[in-house]
Structure formats: structure tokens, C-alpha cells
Amino acid sequence: MMSNFFNVDNIAFTILGYPMSYVEFIGTILYLWSVWLISKRNILTWAVGIVSVILYMILFYQIRLYSDTIEQIYYLGASVYGWWIWNKSPKDDGQITDVQYSYSKNLILWVVFTGIISVAFGYFMSRVHLFLPVIFPEAASFPYLDAITTIMSFSAMWLMAKKKIESWIYWIIVDVIGIWLYFVKDVKFLSLLYVILLIMVFNGLRMWHKSVQNKSAALPQNAA
Numbered sequence: 131m132m133s134n135f136f137n138v139d140n141i142a143f144t145i146l147g148y149p150m151s152y153v154e155f156i157g158t159i160l161y162l163w164s165v166w167l168i169s170k171r172n173i174l175t176w177a178v179g180i181v182s183v184i185l186y187m188i189l190f191y192q193i194r195l196y197s198d199t200i201e202q203i204y205y206l207g208a209s210v211y212g213w214w215i216w217n218k219s220p221k222d223d224g225q226i227t228d229v230q231y232s233y234s235k236n237l238i239l240w241v242v243f244t245g246i247i248s249v250a251f252g253y254f255m256s257r258v259h260l261f262l263p264v265i266f267p268e269a270a271s272f273p274y275l276d277a278i279t280t281i282m283s284f285s286a287m288w289l290m291a292k293k294k295i296e297s298w299i300y301w302i303i304v305d306v307i308g309i310w311l312y313f314v315k316d317v318k319f320l321s322l323l324y325v326i327l328l329i330m331v332f333n334g335l336r337m338w339h340k341s342v343q344n345k346s347a348a349l350p351q352n353a354a
């Protein structure tokens with residue numbers, strides 16, 4: 131009975147002709163909530179995000195976006211790690227206060243890493259149905275594009291756990307690609323979600339940057 135609830139064909143309601151499954155709807159609401167929480171630098175984001183990750187893992191496997199399925203496994207581990215790191219961070223009224231920009235050298239290394247691994251992973255995913263036919267019975271859809279967003283998301287998630295502001299730039303790129311990819315895959319509600327996420331991500335970037343500016347502006351006063 132519970133397995134039927136999580137089936138992508140188990141429709142909660144239809145909106146503008148689009149059938150919305152329970153797993154997609156609940157996962158979407160929780161995901162939006164977690165993004166809003168992280169823009170506020172609220173540690174609760176990780177707990178909410180973990181539940182959302184599990185639901186999306188189920189969804190992506192059923193619609194054969196295998197790279198995204200694997201991505202959720204990584205998110206699960208990264209969310210636990212992020213929760214642990216943020217729990218140790220200094221806080222002000224429940225918000226972490228030590229977000230910062232990466233050093234240029236480290237940021238360049240992350241960009242190079244993302245590019246190289248994306249190509250390699252895309253090659254693997256384009257043939258994963260041949261390597262592991264029992265687990266992945268059909269060829270992956272858009273393996274290279276899907277792999278690029280996957281690896282970029284890996285990097286973004288790690289940078290976010292480390293409280294690096296550049297993580298938001300990564301998410302902006304991922305969201306732009308995701309809007310098109312999910313629309314083509316006929317997961318239109320998820321495509322709409324990425325439009326909303328894009329707006330929220332720009333806001334998150336603005337708020338984290340503002341936090342750094344406020345902290346910098348306070349330094350001379352503290353020194354005095």
C-alpha cells in the first residue's frame with residue numbers, strides 16, 4: 131500500500147491538465163521550504179531537505195533520470211554533513227553568521243573539477259544501461275546535460291555546506307538548465323518549480339552577500 135503511494139502514477143490532483151503525483155507534490159513543497167530556509171541561513175533547512183531528497187530519489191528513478199537519482203544519494207550524505215557543520219557554526223538568533231566567499235584559487239579548482247568530471251560522468255551515464263542493465267533497463271535521457279547539472283549540483287551542495295556564497299552561482303546555472311530539461315521530459319510542475327527556485331536562488335545570493343557586507347561594515351566599529 132505504501133509503495134503505491136510513492137508511485138509516480140498515483141495522482142494527487144490535476145492542475146492545468148498536468149497530473150500531479152503525491153511524491154512530486156510533497157517533494158516539491160518540502161524542497162521549496164528548504165531553499166527558503168537556507169536563504170535565511172536557518173539550520174532547519176537540512177532536516178527538511180533530507181525528506182525532500184528521499185522523495186525526489188523515488189521520483190527520478192521512475193522517470194529514468196538516472197543521473198538525478200544518483201544525485202539524490204549524494205544530497206542525502208551532503209545534507210547530513212551540512213547539518214553537522216552548520217550545527218557547529220556561530221549563530222545569531224538561529225542564523226549562521228560565518229558565510230563567506232571562496233579564495234580565487236579554490237574557486238578555479240572547483241570550476242575545473244566540475245568540467246572534467248561532468249564530461250566523464252556524462253560518458254558513463256550514456257552507457258549505463260549497457261553496463262548495468264538490471265538496475266537501468268533503458269537508456270538514460272539527455273545523459274550529458276543531465277550529468278552536467280548533476281556534477282554542478284554536487285559542487286554547489288558541497289560549497290553550500292561549507293557556507294561559500296559561490297554555491298548560489300552554481301545553483302543559478304543548474305536551475306536554468308533544469309527549467310528546460312524537465313519541461314522536455316514532461317515533468318512540467320518540476321519545470322515550474324525550477325522557475326520559482328531560480329527566483330529564490332537569486333534572492334539567496336543577495337541575502338548571503340548582504341550578510342557579508344553587513345559583517346564587513348561592522349568591523350571598523352568593533353575595532354574602535
